[in-house]
């Protein structure tokens with residue numbers, strides 16, 4: 437089982453190292469790693485954020501463990517050379533259309549949530565985010581209006597096939613959970629969203645056992661803060677899912693806690709924390725590695741068929757938190773390394 441390690445930029449390498457230490461401590465039979473540069477690191481080394489050799493490794497591997505990309509030094513580059521194009525390119529090239537972002541609260545972190553503990557305590561939601569379409573992949577550019585003003589544009593578009601595919605992923609996910617699916621869109625304003633809603637309703641005919649509801653994205657953001665416990669599974673587009681999952685992370689304690697799986701139609705996956713490269717804390721040993729460690733557990737479960745090892749990691753994270761582990765983002769002073777140590781000690 438080959439795992440491609442793509443650490444990337446900023447805190448990416450810092451959190452990936454800890455996840456690899458945890459995987460090494462489990463001594464999983466046949467698990468091997470191969471590392472390649474990605475993002476700003478790859479641009480600085482090889483002149484491109486997603487070199488062909490990195491993409492080839494990602495294709496060859498059984499699963500990909502990804503840190504984060506993004507480097508302020510690269511913000512002025514032409515868009516196709518910016519670090520973020522690497523993760524967008526991997527998602528598109530590998531057909532990773534289904535992004536699963538679970539947000540649930542470890543009970544020990546009730547006080548770290550931005551919400552009151554009695555409200556935070558109930559959060560246990562899976563956000564199923566479409567990942568290879570929407571405004572992120574539509575035609576974009578700069579033009580000049582008739583009045584001579586600069587105008588930026590990004591086309592938001594989904595075809596019915598893309599919507600039906602992610603809707604099915606949402607229904608299947610809900611079926612394996614508590615049987616409730618909330619589809620989030622902006623159908624009151626956007627044609628893209630009206631089609632989204634129509635197609636989700638069409639697909640729902642195949643899932644009569646699932647309780648389907650719909651919310652506009654602005655209301656969904658408000659409801660996630662008001663009463664996150666009302667949600668089981670949310671299915672939504674790329675842009676809305678990106679925003680709602682960062683929001684949900686603070687209900688669950690920190691953006692440093694939320695893992696993700698990005699899956700193709702056959703279950704091959706890329707696993708990464710939902711956060712970015714956090715340049716503001718990079719190099720200081722302050723990053724919370726738990727989101728990445730939990731992403732490695734998702735990798736073991738979804739792509740490598742090692743459910744028991746995945747359970748061990750998740751239990752060890754819970755025990756480490758119960759034992760008092762707290763990085764700065766969740767109200768403590770533990771370093772990234774100490775957090776890795778604490779999980780390993782509880783495996």
Ligand SMILES: NC(=O)C1=CN([C@@H]2O[C@H](COP(=O)(O)OP(=O)(O)OC[C@H]3O[C@@H](n4cnc5c(N)ncnc54)[C@H](O)[C@@H]3O)[C@@H](O)[C@H]2O)C=CC1
Pocket residue numbers: 447451503504505506507508520523691692693708710711712713714715716717722723724725727765
């Ligand atoms: N998948 C990816 O590679 C992503 C990359 N990015 C990129 O990352 C760069 C920074 O973006 P931001 O908007 O600042 O988002 P970010 O997620 O990197 O950071 C947002 C805030 O959360 C904190 N934070 C993030 N992860 C943390 C962790 N593990 N432990 C403790 N604190 C943590 C950061 O210090 C920062 O204050 C940009 O270049 C952006 O494009 C952003 C999101 C996803």
Ligand SMILES: CC(C)CC(=O)C(=O)O
Pocket residue numbers: 520523524678710711712
């Ligand atoms: C960096 C972006 C391409 C996407 C993002 O913020 C995310 O996937 O969470």
Ligand SMILES: [Mg+2]
Pocket residue numbers: 678679682710
């Ligand atoms: Mg994001």
